[in-house]
Amino acid sequence: MQKEAVRQRAWLILSFYPTLHYFPGVGGFMFISDPFLPGWQRYWVKQCLKIYPRKPNVCNLDLHMSREETTDLWEQSREQLRLKAPGKREAKSLLEKLRWVTLGYHYNWETKKYSPDHHTTFPTDLAHLSEQVAAACGFQQFKAEAGILNYYHFDSSLGIHVDESEMDYSKPLLSFSFGQSAVFLLGGLKRQDPPLPMFIHSGDIVIMSDRSRLFYHAVPRIVPNLEGRAVPSCLENTPIRDNCSADTSYQQSDEDDWEICMKYLQSSRINMTVRQVVRVGQSFPVVLDIEKMADSQLYSYHQDATEDHEHKRQKLETPAESP
Numbered sequence: 001m002q003k004e005a006v007r008q009r010a011w012l013i014l015s016f017y018p019t020l021h022y023f024p025g026v027g028g029f030m031f032i033s034d035p036f037l038p039g040w041q042r043y044w045v046k047q048c049l050k051i052y053p054r055k056p057n058v059c060n061l062d063l064h065m066s067r068e069e070t071t072d073l074w075e076q077s078r079e080q081l082r083l084k085a086p087g088k089r090e091a092k093s094l095l096e097k098l099r100w101v102t103l104g105y106h107y108n109w110e111t112k113k114y115s116p117d118h119h120t121t122f123p124t125d126l127a128h129l130s131e132q133v134a135a136a137c138g139f140q141q142f143k144a145e146a147g148i149l150n151y152y153h154f155d156s157s158l159g160i161h162v163d164e165s166e167m168d169y170s171k172p173l174l175s176f177s178f179g180q181s182a183v184f185l186l187g188g189l190k191r192q193d194p195p196l197p198m199f200i201h202s203g204d205i206v207i208m209s210d211r212s213r214l215f216y217h218a219v220p221r222i223v224p225n226l227e228g229r230a231v232p233s234c235l236e237n238t239p240i241r242d243n244c245s246a247d248t249s250y251q252q253s254d255e256d257d258w259e260i261c262m263k264y265l266q267s268s269r270i271n272m273t274v275r276q277v278v279r280v281g282q283s284f285p286v287v288l289d290i291e292k293m294a295d296s297q298l299y300s301y302h303q304d305a306t307e308d309h310e311h312k313r314q315k316l317e318t319p320a321e322s323p
């Protein structure tokens with residue numbers, strides 16, 4: 001653990017010595033309970049809703065909508081979200097239809113591969129956060145090269161899978177969560193290994209490294225935050241200006257934007273997973289014959305309430321390979 005690496009950028013992370021949990025017998029799995037300084041979870045939520053869904057990043061809506069229609073999901077949804085009455089059945093805004101966004105090397109859900117031909121610049125702020133967290137956990141040379149952002153609602157789940165499309169398993173998989181809570185199941189190397197259930201709350205960071213890098217895992221349920229508030233209190237803090245005044249990458253969330261984010265988070269959870277794809281000095285293998293899946297991977301990976309309950313349960317019992 002590099003104490004200095006954690007302290008260098010106080011705006012990102014509180015010292016997480018007291019909150020870094022290792023799981024004995026679960027090699028390389030680490031859990032950091034909300035290490036973010038007050039107000040900084042807001043920054044990442046706003047990036048995930050307003051900035052990262054923009055082009056050239058890729059999202060699920062691109063599969064059946066034109067580029068013009070998906071150019072600025074935030075602008076197209078903000079008024080609709082702002083006016084939304086809680087608990088009323090209303091048409092969903094585009095932001096509420098967002099299920100995933102890919103960053104950097106864009107994961108191909110059909111081939112289950114990354115490709116050097118489909119790569120855009122990885123966001124520098126998220127790369128920095130990831131590299132700081134990785135370094136503090138003992139992974140000095142981690143390079144944030146691909147990201148999958150998952151957007152969940154109370155009726156969403158993520159099927160059992162292993163993230164194995166990356167080419168360097170010696171590098172950890174980092175996962176950051178915001179908003180409502182989740183039940184996370186950590187299995188083992190074999191699909192039938194009994195899972196360890198745990199809650200993931202807003203601000204928590206999960207690191208899967210070493211042996212646990214290739215463990216099966218799933219998110220069977222999104223649950224309301226345990227405080228019983230509309231959004232967890234850690235999201236209600238405003239950033240401490242003194243800590244960030246020198247930081248040019250920080251954009252102050254204005255209150256209007258935050259009102260929209262809060263509305264969204266009342267029934268949602270956002271998860272950012274960050275991966276290193278290529279080993280240093282390694283290049284992508286030349287692919288001569290790409291096997292296409294008969295069914296889109298999208299369908300088995302991201303599940304929501306449009307499927308009936310029984311179907312969903314069966315899906316959770318079916319391995320859904322993922323990156």
Ligand SMILES: O=C(O)CCC(=O)C(=O)O
Binds near residue numbers: 184200271
């Ligand atoms: O939402 C989570 O906590 C897990 C996400 C995940 O496993 C993935 O994107 O591969």
Ligand SMILES: [Mn+2]
Binds near residue numbers: 162217
């Ligand atoms: Mn995963």
